[in-house]
Amino acid sequence: MVKICCIGAGYVGGPTMAVIALKCPKIQVVVVDISISRITAWNSDQLPIYEPGLDEVVKQCRGKNLFFSTDVENHVSEADIIFVSVNTPTKNRGLGAGKAPDLTYWESAARMIANVSTSSKIVVEKSTVPVKTAEAVERILTFNSSNISYQILSNPEFLAEGTAIQDLLNPDRVLIGGRETPDGQKAVQALKDVYSHWVPEDRIITTNLWSAELSKLAANAFLAQRISSVNAMSALCEATGADVSQVSNAVGKDTRIGPKFLNASVGFGGSCFQKDILNLIYICECNGLTEVAKYWEQVIKVNDYQKNRFVNRVVSSMFNTVSGKKIAILGYAFKKNTGDTRETPAIDVCKGLLGDKAWLSIYDPQVTEDQIKKDLSMNKFDWDHPVHLQPSNPAAVNQVSIVGDAYEATKDAHGICILTEWDEFKTLDFQKIFDNMKKPAFVFDGRNIVNVKKQREIGFIVYSIGKPLYPWLKDTPAVAKDK
Numbered sequence: 001m002v003k004i005c006c007i008g009a010g011y012v013g014g015p016t017m018a019v020i021a022l023k024c025p026k027i028q029v030v031v032v033d034i035s036i037s038r039i040t041a042w043n044s045d046q047l048p049i050y051e052p053g054l055d056e057v058v059k060q061c062r063g064k065n066l067f068f069s070t071d072v073e074n075h076v077s078e079a080d081i082i083f084v085s086v087n088t089p090t091k092n093r094g095l096g097a098g099k100a101p102d103l104t105y106w107e108s109a110a111r112m113i114a115n116v117s118t119s120s121k122i123v124v125e126k127s128t129v130p131v132k133t134a135e136a137v138e139r140i141l142t143f144n145s146s147n148i149s150y151q152i153l154s155n156p157e158f159l160a161e162g163t164a165i166q167d168l169l170n171p172d173r174v175l176i177g178g179r180e181t182p183d184g185q186k187a188v189q190a191l192k193d194v195y196s197h198w199v200p201e202d203r204i205i206t207t208n209l210w211s212a213e214l215s216k217l218a219a220n221a222f223l224a225q226r227i228s229s230v231n232a233m234s235a236l237c238e239a240t241g242a243d244v245s246q247v248s249n250a251v252g253k254d255t256r257i258g259p260k261f262l263n264a265s266v267g268f269g270g271s272c273f274q275k276d277i278l279n280l281i282y283i284c285e286c287n288g289l290t291e292v293a294k295y296w297e298q299v300i301k302v303n304d305y306q307k308n309r310f311v312n313r314v315v316s317s318m319f320n321t322v323s324g325k326k327i328a329i330l331g332y333a334f335k336k337n338t339g340d341t342r343e344t345p346a347i348d349v350c351k352g353l354l355g356d357k358a359w360l361s362i363y364d365p366q367v368t369e370d371q372i373k374k375d376l377s378m379n380k381f382d383w384d385h386p387v388h389l390q391p392s393n394p395a396a397v398n399q400v401s402i403v404g405d406a407y408e409a410t411k412d413a414h415g416i417c418i419l420t421e422w423d424e425f426k427t428l429d430f431q432k433i434f435d436n437m438k439k440p441a442f443v444f445d446g447r448n449i450v451n452v453k454k455q456r457e458i459g460f461i462v463y464s465i466g467k468p469l470y471p472w473l474k475d476t477p478a479v480a481k482d483k
């Protein structure tokens with residue numbers, strides 16, 4: 001029986017391995033992690049991450065050919081194929097601080113593999129890593145063990161949170177990079193054999209190692225760039241009276257462009273986009289490609305500009321101050337159908353409003369109070385470390401309350417900021433909400449999900465990103481300063 005071990009039971013390792021176990025009943029899959037609380041949760045009825053469809057897949061396989069364990073070394077030593085899906089945070093000090101990835105967790109995983117292995121291994125990079133990481137891992141492994149052969153493969157994960165299970169069951173492509181030697185190609189074939197249990201042959205792409213590593217960074221950079229492009233247009237629409245939804249609809253009908261990732265919003269978030277672009281920028285700079293680095297840097301700058309512009313719009317519309325005013329925050333996760341808050345635009349928006357002394361009442365259907373308080377008191381880049389190593393200072397968030405539903409959040413509020421596009425926000429009774437708010441009552445829709453016409457009929461002053469501005473808002477421009 002082929003044995004797979006995955007190091008890192010996170011948003012990628014957990015769902016990916018659960019689907020491999022589901023589709024390959026003859027393969028034994030063990031997911032290991034240094035975080036005891038994460039593994040305990042994976043073995044319970046309350047999985048550590050929310051992902052539609054995940055519960056069912058885990059329930060079907062757990063205890064049969066899918067296992068979660070903290071006994072990292074034992075399972076790694078027994079495995080034939082080892083996936084590494086650990087954190088790859090951005091460095092916050094030293095060489096490359098603010099851009100370069102911190103490969104501490106990767107390196108410690110590689111050293112541990114070298115220490116415990118007594119048989120040949122295929123080591124698969126599942127984490128997103130900079131180009132040439134495989135080479136570094138190969139060196140660590142070969143310099144630290146003798147008589148054991150290692151093949152390193154790059155198999156970046158393209159799943160999107162919120163649709164992870166669907167993406168894994170029916171991927172656009174699976175990418176496998178390996179050495180162009182006979183042994184390297186044998187290892188590529190072994191991994192191909194795993195995926196071909198359910199992925200059609202023509203969707204499994206094989207490349208050299210560096211192309212696979214770079215393709216992942218490039219794919220995320222292209223996706224984020226589309227969002228920054230449409231968000232840049234949204235600012236121009238507001239200034240000129242065009243409607244960004246109409247513009248993106250017209251643009252997206254062009255089959256060369258396509259309709260996806262063209263929704264204007266308060267900004268992109270998630271653990272990957274910013275980090276991967278920073279990573280790309282760093283690689284470009286290291287290779288002397290200053291203009292290329294600047295090009296990608298602008299994608300992040302526009303994203304920061306958009307979040308900043310949103311906060312300024314809120315404050316300027318509400319008589320230039322939100323000091324002491326209750327603002328309801330509806331939605332905190334970085335997108336719907338996930339409880340993940342890593343790099344969510346809500347963090348910057350909330351911090352911006354708190355900076356102007358607002359009182360925040362936050363509701364999100366999937367995010368816990370602890371998580372929100374932790375996020376709002378954490379320094380930039382500290383979030384991407386294993387949970388038990390994250391610093392936290394909850395005292396810094398005493399103007400924030402986290403509540404159990406949207407009606408409680410909005411009661412007696414002066415304004416509402418919609419920051420995640422949860423479906424349930426589309427069907428709220430906004431008349432009831434309006435009746436219970438201070439007047440004038442404001443809605444700032446950071447995801448363009450409310451019906452602007454209906455809201456205005458109720459009496460709200462509504463701001464929707466990239467839509468023609470209500471006269472009130474025209475008189476109070478969001479003077480955005482670049483960060």
Ligand code: NAI
Binds near residue numbers: 128
């Ligand atoms: P995560 O933070 O949810 O999970 C990483 C896990 O690795 C944590 O549970 C941590 O405790 C564990 N870990 C760290 N060092 C370890 C070690 N030495 N031994 C055992 N366990 C260890 O991170 P996530 O989101 O799963 O991401 C993992 C990688 O995949 C990152 O490089 C990320 O950029 C990449 N990725 C993430 C995607 C996403 O949507 N979240 C999509 C595609 C790639």
